[in-house]
Amino acid sequence: MDHADRGPWDDAPRGLGLVLDEERGSLPYALVHGEALVACAAWALGESGVDLVDASVGWAAIAESGEDLVLHDALCPMTPPDFIASCLEQARATGRPVVGVRPVTDTVKVVDGGLVGDTLDRDSLLAVASPLVVPAVVVAGLARRPAADLARAVADLAAAGHPVLTVTAPPEGRRVSSLEDVRLLGALTTTQG
Numbered sequence: 078m079d080h081a082d083r084g085p086w087d088d089a090p091r092g093l094g095l096v097l098d099e100e101r102g103s104l105p106y107a108l109v110h111g112e113a114l115v116a117c118a119a120w121a122l123g124e125s126g127v128d129l130v131d132a133s134v135g136w137a138a139i140a141e142s143g144e145d146l147v148l149h150d151a152l153c154p155m156t157p158p159d160f161i162a163s164c165l166e167q168a169r170a171t172g173r174p175v176v177g178v179r180p181v182t183d184t185v186k187v188v189d190g191g192l193v194g195d196t197l198d199r200d201s202l203l204a205v206a207s208p209l210v211v212p213a214v215v216v217a218g219l220a221r222r223p224a225a226d227l228a229r230a231v232a233d234l235a236a237a238g239h240p241v242l243t244v245t246a247p248p249e250g251r252r253v254s255s256l257e258d259v260r261l262l263g264a265l266t267t268t269q270g
Contacts, residue, residue: 092145092165092210094127097225105151107256109263114253117154118207122147124158127165136222145169146211150227153177153207155266156250161208164244168210174234176227177206177246205231206246215239 096118098105105115112120122129127147130139139146147165149156160177168175181204187194205228211219215234223230231241249266253259 092127092147093130093139093142094122094125094147094149095130095132096122096149096151097227098151099132099225101152104253104256104259107259109154109259110266114154114259115151118149118151118156121154121156121158121161122149122208125161125165126158127161136219139222140216140219143213143217145213146216146223148207148209148211148223148227148230150207150252152254153246153250153252155262156207157247160247160250164208164210167242167244168212171242172212172214174209174211174215174231174239174241176209176231176241176243177250178243179204179206179246179248179251204252206250206252209241 096115098115105118106113108114109117119129125147128144145165145168147161149161156177164175164177207227209223209227209230211223211234219237224233234241249262251258251262251265253262
């Protein structure tokens with residue numbers, strides 16, 4: 078490889094990456110731009126400079142590797158590789174977990190005792206997207222792999238004394254929850270040529 082073709086992350090330790098597709102039904106296998114969402118997510122991880130790890134690798138081996146861990150949601154398939162790499166760099170620089178988030182655009186109401194109450198201020202809310210990067214120093218102290226649900230994993234890390242930094246993911250890094258979302262993401266990420 079010519080040195081001019083190398084990304085800024087090529088000289089750093091690569092880190093380990095897992096594409097999360099469990100507990101997501103069949104949606105990770107829907108197609109965007111002719112590829113399964115899970116394949117797009119795996120490609121983005123590889124392009125970010127992270128070494129992909131098969132989901133069958135045991136937690137003990139990952140924890141003992143001394144590597145940072147990048148968890149990438151298959152339902153955020155078009156997350157740009159450079160965003161994933163920048164989250165990894167920030168986790169390494171701070172020693173804290175880092176998660177990609179998107180602003181909340183839906184109206185959110187408080188429900189108390191079965192009654193609909195006040196509307197929450199959207200500006201104070203974030204939606205967990207992808208990736209979640211857990212630095213090696215934190216990985217080494219975890220008894221088990223973080224939850225496959227990244228919002229739950231973030232909450233678990235925070236509860237265990239590991240405050241998580243949030244970084245705004247680009248629009249193409251949004252999480253899909255339906256085939257209609259996949260169609261919209263496909264339209265958002267179609268390049269004009």
